[in-house]
Amino acid sequence: MKGFTVKLSILNSTGPNRFDQRLHDVNTDQFNGLSIRTVQVNIGLKCNLACHHCHVESSPTRVEEMTWETMELVLAAAEKAGAKTIDITGGAPEMNPHFRRFVNAALDKGYEVMVRTNLTIMLEEGYTDLPEFFANRRVHLIASLPCYLETNVDRQRGKHVYQESVEVIQRLNALGYGSRDELPLDLVYNPGGPSIPPEQSALEAAYRKELGGHFGIRFTRLYTITNLPIGRFQHDLQRQGYADKYQDLLERTFNAATLDELMCRHQLHVGWNGTTYDCDFNYALKMPARAGHIRDFNPAAFLARRIATGNHCFGCTAGCGSSCGGSLVAEEAEMARWAGGAAG
Numbered sequence: 001m002k003g004f005t006v007k008l009s010i011l012n013s014t015g016p017n018r019f020d021q022r023l024h025d026v027n028t029d030q031f032n033g034l035s036i037r038t039v040q041v042n043i044g045l046k047c048n049l050a051c052h053h054c055h056v057e058s059s060p061t062r063v064e065e066m067t068w069e070t071m072e073l074v075l076a077a078a079e080k081a082g083a084k085t086i087d088i089t090g091g092a093p094e095m096n097p098h099f100r101r102f103v104n105a106a107l108d109k110g111y112e113v114m115v116r117t118n119l120t121i122m123l124e125e126g127y128t129d130l131p132e133f134f135a136n137r138r139v140h141l142i143a144s145l146p147c148y149l150e151t152n153v154d155r156q157r158g159k160h161v162y163q164e165s166v167e168v169i170q171r172l173n174a175l176g177y178g179s180r181d182e183l184p185l186d187l188v189y190n191p192g193g194p195s196i197p198p199e200q201s202a203l204e205a206a207y208r209k210e211l212g213g214h215f216g217i218r219f220t221r222l223y224t225i226t227n228l229p230i231g232r233f234q235h236d237l238q239r240q241g242y243a244d245k246y247q248d249l250l251e252r253t254f255n256a257a258t259l260d261e262l263m264c265r266h267q268l269h270v271g272w273n274g275t276t277y278d279c280d281f282n283y284a285l286k287m288p289a290r291a292g293h294i295r296d297f298n299p300a301a302f303l304a305r306r307i308a309t310g311n312h313c314f315g316c317t318a319g320c321g322s323s324c325g326g327s328l329v330a331e332e333a334e335m336a337r338w339a340g341g342a343a344g
């Protein structure tokens with residue numbers, strides 16, 4: 001099993017917005033929201049890690065964090081929108097001082113709460129009781145583990161991150177995560193280089209075999225996520241001379257069947273200071289939604305907005321598509337189709 005390889009062709013990635021042109025070509029000029037199932041909230045940029053692929057460029061030195069007042073506005077907006085899920089991200093969201101209060105408030109209002117965790121934070125002083133907190137409150141955990149091989153994880157995320165992640169997953173497993181229905185633990189894969197992810201279900205089987213065989217690890221689902229050419233990942237691509245080739249790959253594997261399920265069409269994203277965005281990639285690029293601050297949130301106006309796009313959007317529509325919840329369309333036929341198109 002392997003990801004698509006990069007074809008050697010040069011393309012200027014800094015030109016006009018070719019994504020909008022492609023939308024026009026497939027009769028999707030009206031690129032607006034379709035529903036608001038999820039409110040995704042970035043509650044701060046501080047992180048105990050500083051990974052190479054991090055599109056929001058988090059690190060231990062970042063200080064931006066959401067206030068409690070803004071969190072209350074987010075919950076009010078979620079209610080207005082009729083959302084079902086609050087998806088909490090960062091940085092390491094656990095490092096926001098209001099994190100547990102926010103999780104509790106969202107759960108008490110009846111939302112499913114998802115937390116995107118880097119796992120290793122649960123070994124840091126002041127955070128070691130988080131596994132029990134999460135299990136007691138039945139929080140849905142989505143954990144980054146970009147490969148089942150130690151060298152690949154440590155290269156992307158830092159020394160010892162693999163072993164630390166395994167240790168934390170084992171603690172979560174001991175509490176029932178990954179085996180009890182009410183304690184889902186999903187893992188997230190993203191490629192280490194300029195390729196789009198391999199087929200999600202086949203890779204999930206490989207993760208289960210490797211992690212289960214070596215460490216007895218159990219998890220609920222694997223999500224494969226394409227790296228968008230932004231942030232630290234884009235800087236790495238540029239340094240290695242792969243930026244144009246990667247953009248070319250994403251554009252050649254554009255798949256119109258992904259357009260209705262893109263996460264920007266079904267969620268509201270809120271940045272740490274309350275500004276609304278179409279997705280966390282646009283947040284990273286400082287491209288706010290045409291809907292202003294969360295205090296002014298109006299669900300109908302938000303759904304009707306034209307989603308802000310750029311050439312980075314090809315990262316979400318390549319191959320089987322990519323979102324915070326993994327692939328967007330059925331895989332076997334699509335992968336065969338795009339694998340053929342990307343050969344050479």
Ligand code: SF4
Nearest residue numbers: 047050051054091118
């Ligand atoms: S990718 Fe995740 S864990 Fe790594 S620095 Fe960024 S926010 Fe932190």
Ligand code: SF4
Nearest residue numbers: 264278279281313316
């Ligand atoms: S980056 Fe992806 S999710 Fe964000 S606006 Fe573009 S297509 Fe939508």
